[in-house]
Amino acid sequence: MEGEFAKLLEDSFRRLKQEVITGTVVKVTDREAFIDFGWKSEGVVSLKELGYKPKVGEKIDVCVVEPETEEGYALLSVNCARSIKEWERIASEIEKKGIVKGRIRQRVRGGYKVQLEDGLTVFLPMSQVDIMPVTKPDDWLDKEIEAKVLSVDRKRRSIVISRRRLLEEKRAKMRKETLKRLKEGDVVEGTVKNVVDFGIFVDVDGVDGLVHKSD
Incomplete structure (x- = not known):
């Protein structure tokens, strides 16, 4: 008892x-x-x-x-x-904006600590850094980034952000606009993404295209 x-x-x-x-x-x-x-x-x-x-x-x-x-x-x-009230105030503003800017300061287990412009420290998971897998984690240290707010946990006073989610959303918007604009016969510039046996994959403003080796 x-x-x-x-x-x-x-x-x-x-x-x-x-x-x-x-x-x-x-x-x-x-x-x-x-x-x-x-x-x-x-x-x-x-x-x-x-x-x-x-x-x-x-x-x-x-x-x-x-x-x-x-x-x-x-x-x-x-x-x-x-301090708690100030954290709440900033967290509410961040939640409203949805998009934050900050600098990657430190590697921690599973990701990075990112210091935002207002001084608040948030967590960026390794899987949310980029669309492609991160192969050189230390190269991201001290880089300025823009990211989307994934979650705000007021009990633990923890905020999780994602650069990858923001990039995917921007890419999807760009792709939609590009598909509306493109017409058969248009001459466009693109970036080679991958080379395979049967040709190359090219990125044209968010749209993946295939150039067959016969072309």
């Missing part, structure tokens, strides 16, 4: 640590503000971190850093709450 209660407290604290909680100032000393935030005990935040001396009854956004100190209070942070 005691073990179950401890687990409930631990789970509850884990949730609180990831959330912004609005608490009420109940006492202020020369160094700290004591805040009631609906926990089993009051929380404390330093005035140095807060940046000013609040009044009793004032509402303050905080997050929990430690569930209980030696003095029996929860240790709270306003900087953590500000």
